[in-house]
Amino acid sequence: MTINLSKEAGVAKIILNRPDVLNSFNKEVAMAMQDALKDCDRDPEVRAIFLTGEGRAFCAGQDLAEAIAADGPTLNSIVRDHYNPIISQLRGIEKPIICAVNGVAAGAGANIALACDIIFAGTSASFIQAFSKIGLIPDSGGTFFLPRIVGFQRATALMMLGDKLKAAEAFNMGLVYKVIDDDKLLEVSFECAKSMAKMPTKGLGYTKRALNLSLFNNLDDQLDVEENLQTMAGKTHDYQEGVNAFLQKRLPDFKGN
Numbered sequence: 001m002t003i004n005l006s007k008e009a010g011v012a013k014i015i016l017n018r019p020d021v022l023n024s025f026n027k028e029v030a031m032a033m034q035d036a037l038k039d040c041d042r043d044p045e046v047r048a049i050f051l052t053g054e055g056r057a058f059c060a061g062q063d064l065a066e067a068i069a070a071d072g073p074t075l076n077s078i079v080r081d082h083y084n085p086i087i088s089q090l091r092g093i094e095k096p097i098i099c100a101v102n103g104v105a106a107g108a109g110a111n112i113a114l115a116c117d118i119i120f121a122g123t124s125a126s127f128i129q130a131f132s133k134i135g136l137i138p139d140s141g142g143t144f145f146l147p148r149i150v151g152f153q154r155a156t157a158l159m160m161l162g163d164k165l166k167a168a169e170a171f172n173m174g175l176v177y178k179v180i181d182d183d184k185l186l187e188v189s190f191e192c193a194k195s196m197a198k199m200p201t202k203g204l205g206y207t208k209r210a211l212n213l214s215l216f217n218n219l220d221d222q223l224d225v226e227e228n229l230q231t232m233a234g235k236t237h238d239y240q241e242g243v244n245a246f247l248q249k250r251l252p253d254f255k256g257n
């Protein structure tokens, strides 16, 4: 299996599984990833998604052997049919997506990580906008997310130079939430995913929707978005439970709806 999907304690764990080629994406991986994300979206038992890579890398982006194979998919099909749907799914699924970058994240691999909600990086992780090295432009949402995360100037430099950003530098630039010792990365980040799976899932999903919309809206429109989504959050079971638990001085039992 090029992607391993398993479920535990409300968390769907997706592991990219082509370690011999640093978990680079070919058509099979891309389609399996889309299917796995669809499954996570539809399954009400899944309240958080955890993404990582098998072996010493997170993901080296596009499988370059496939990209130049005479009978392989065309460049525009790779972008349109493989990566774009994945990025739309990562942003559109209204459940928290936690990414553990366990090694190098290059090309589309780096930008798939950036589309997740919370990124933990192991101390030996690195991020490379590798596209310029092979004459391509950054895809998989990179030109959208990276300038918004690190600023236009740094994004331009990272994308044009293709420099390797070590985990500590990535943290300093705001690309990752936390850097964790390599030997603790999976444990710590998966614990975070498990605890998020016990949180008010609808509220977290609405938060994600509001953040997505904030990327385009002016302040007035965004204030309207907040009013509407807050009204919807206020109608959830978990809002009632959260307030009751607070007033009764007990731990809440959130159901995710």
Ligand code: T3D
Pocket (backbone or CB within 6 Å): 020, 021, 022, 024, 060, 061, 062, 063, 064, 065, 067, 074, 075, 078, 079, 104, 106, 107, 108, 109, 128, 130, 131, 134, 136, 139
């Ligand atoms: O058509 C299109 O391309 C459009 C889509 C674009 C989206 C993109 O993602 S474009 C960017 C594609 N990715 C890259 O350019 C990165 C290529 N890889 C590297 O630069 C390096 O492998 C790394 C910096 C990521 C890691 O370097 P290192 O020294 O730790 O490992 P390595 O020795 O280079 O790689 C280990 C093996 O994985 C090696 O195979 P071997 O020699 O052991 O049989 C290497 O060929 C293989 N591998 C690594 N990356 C890829 C790959 N095989 C196929 N595709 C890869 N992207």
